[in-house]
Amino acid sequence: MAIANGVSTVADHTDTESSSTVSTTTRPEVRNVSEVSLSTTAQTADSPDDSAPTVYDIEDLGVYYGDFKAVRDATLTIRQHEITAFIGPSGCGKTTVLRCLNRMNDFIDTARVEGTVLYHGVDLYDPKVNSTEVRRRIGMVFQKPNPFPKSIYDNVAYGPRIAGMKKKSELDGVVEKALRGAALWDEVHNRLDASGMSLSGGQQQRLCIARAIAVDPEVILMDEPCSSLDPIATSRIEELMQEIKREYTIVIVTHNMQQAARVSDRTAFFITEINKESDRRTGVLVEFNPTEKIFSNPDDERTEQYVTGRFG
Amino acid sequence: MALATPALGGRTAGDVVRANLTKSQRDVPGLLALIALLTSVLVTILVLFTLIGTILVDAVPFLRDRGGSFVTRTIGSNPDVIGLWPGLYGSFIIGLGVIVIAFPLGIAAAVYLEEYAKPTRFTRFVQINIRNLAGVPAVVYGVLGFTIFAGWLGGLTGGKTVIAAALTLAVLVLPIVMITSMEAIRAVPQGIRDAGYGVGASRWETIRDHVLSYAAPGILTGTVLSLARALGEAAPLIVVGALAGGVGLLPETSLDGKFTALPMLIYGWSGQPTDADNRWQFSNSAAAASVILLALVLFFNFAAILLRNRYERTRTGS
């Protein structure tokens, strides 16, 4: 239960933080969001709501790189307005699975997917599905902050612009909303013309989140979004996730078990199987359960060993 | 906003989502861009093949008819009987000069700059010097060769001789050899050096036995490419005083007389007036000489590409 305590500590922290920063802004609805998210955070300690609508139904997902099977037998359900965390040792295929959820793996020449990834009942790997449309609705935040070498404004406006938004007034509104949503507006609103690369690491990552939410996706996939950030910047991002999960469904890959425990509603634990003959590593989904259960009373022995730090 | 359809409550939204995701958008800009890019690639390839093709069409019947006599005879005014022997001889000596002078000098300089030199202002000055030398037009090297190798050092080289030409071209490719060797040496992992020092080798022993042997394929690639470059250059040879192979003085196959080289023959023979009395024209002999020069240059280029590929494979493989 020590970890559950950890969660409530973070929730307290979120509280003080949001009342100091958010309440000074002129947007009451943001505060509302944070208040609501507080209550959701409080819920994290309890079991998440199983009646929440399903966003993804992933069944027997396997991914090959060439003839090498990187992941096998991943079956899980991702629900709306929840944060789902993927944890596990390096090379366990958690990032590979994440990148199947918006068909980012398409860019790896040799990657091939088997099994089904149903998104609201639609098979994302159906040949009729347009992968660009998929990524427009399912955004992504990457391991290392990767702002474009353009101005802050142009970074955020990039997505809306390519989606056809041309009017300056509309774009201004979207940029402001996205930057506020990513809790970056107050820091950058008077230098939107500065290069996105001139920001600090944590600010850059929030800029990337703003860029992702500017196209108003339904889902945001986060691939170890805090792995290159310091603890303070990390806690900013974690707070932000709690704030935005009201509007988005979030899937996060993390190396950091405490982070999964702090932020997520459900957790999927992956493990690496090593084939002794070929020395090849295949990722396997071991357990998928509410986060609280994973960290207190997991079904699988290997999960328990991992979360208590006995291997990995 | 309404940029993308947000969730409409999950289960009921399935059909909307399906309609959205399977929207087939005709990507006109993407298609146009791809067509434009493919066109530029195809035009480039097509031009290259046309170039090689036309040279072959002019050369092959001529070479078939003339056979070995085109190789063994000397130049003259009648394409029916001329040959390119002095050109081959000149190019051979030039290639030899590059190997003997530019290779060791260039590699040694690279070793100094990568292994010995500290990052001082002077070192940077030398490096900038080398980069600038690599960009100097070939014809300017001709001016240098004319003044220094054919003039000042005339006592040693015999004036406007093939020796002066070989020195000039060796100096011309020297910065290329230096730069490619430096890159190859820079790519040697520090661990290789540490391994040498770890067993008590001196700096020179470590460089000789470990660094250079590790960097050898990369260095070889650069040197082979620079050899190809030297064989194809004509502009500096004109300035140094090579004969162009038309009518007039005959070049010799000696180290101290009038000389020519393969590219000089192509230059001299291209654009000579046609003579209806002859079976063959100078355009045929120019094409035939081009085929031989191209074969030489491409042989060295391919050797370099193969070397590099093998080198990359062994590096990534281990």
Add this chain to the structure above:
Amino acid sequence: MRGVFLGAALTAVVLSALILYTLFKGTFDFFRAIEWDFATLADSGWYPRSSRFDLRTIVIGSIVVSLIAMLVAVPLGLGTAIYLAEYASRRVRRIVKPIVEVLAGMPSVAVGFFAVYVIAPDLVSRVFDPRQPKNMLVAGLGIGLLVIPIMASVCEDALAAVPGSLREASYGVGAKKVTTVFQVVLPAAVSGIVAAFIISASRAIGETMVATMAAGAVDTAVYKGFSPLEPGMTMTAAMTNAVGGSDQAAAEAPFKVLFFVGFLLFMVTLLLNTIGDRYVQRVRQKY
């Protein structure tokens, strides 16, 4: 050992000094050898044997020929680079890249031959019907071919230096390939592309054999301004022509002009290469 290696490295400095000395000294001698009057350097046309060295003729000749070469090489080279770096599958790349490298290794006399026997009669003469088959357009097109692979390879390096994470970021918000390439990758690679442009221009200006063989003017050139269909002479061709006649005595001005033009050519290419180098360094620092 160290001393031997240092000596080898110093040859680069010695060479630079010798080039500078040679060009300076020769230029100085040239100015002493010519008989000065107003027309010497400014009269229309390049007639070295009559002591008429109108720089305008050969400078504009170089500009016209290089501009044509760049018009050929920039779109083809950049297009090839974008295709190879962003679109081509690994297999296609393995085939196309060596072909471009063959073009890079092409001796310029072979391209000169092609310009004289194919580009001039079969392309330029058929399309434009110029007064003379050899002219500045023919030389420009030939030099363009030689510059394509330089443009392509420097641009490809610049594109390859753009981190993959930027492409992913663009795809991640639902951008198409064409949007990603032209709105994210190309702007991010812009300094490298500028470098490619400048280095290519420097090569085009310094290219000698194609200009000597195909630009049309031999020994003397009449000033024709910017008309590409007229025979002309570039600075490089003026240099080879200065030594071309076997009766040239090295002490006379018509020969010595070689050094003066060489000096100008050296300065122009040095300037361009230095600027180009700056841009290349900028690419390296950025990522």
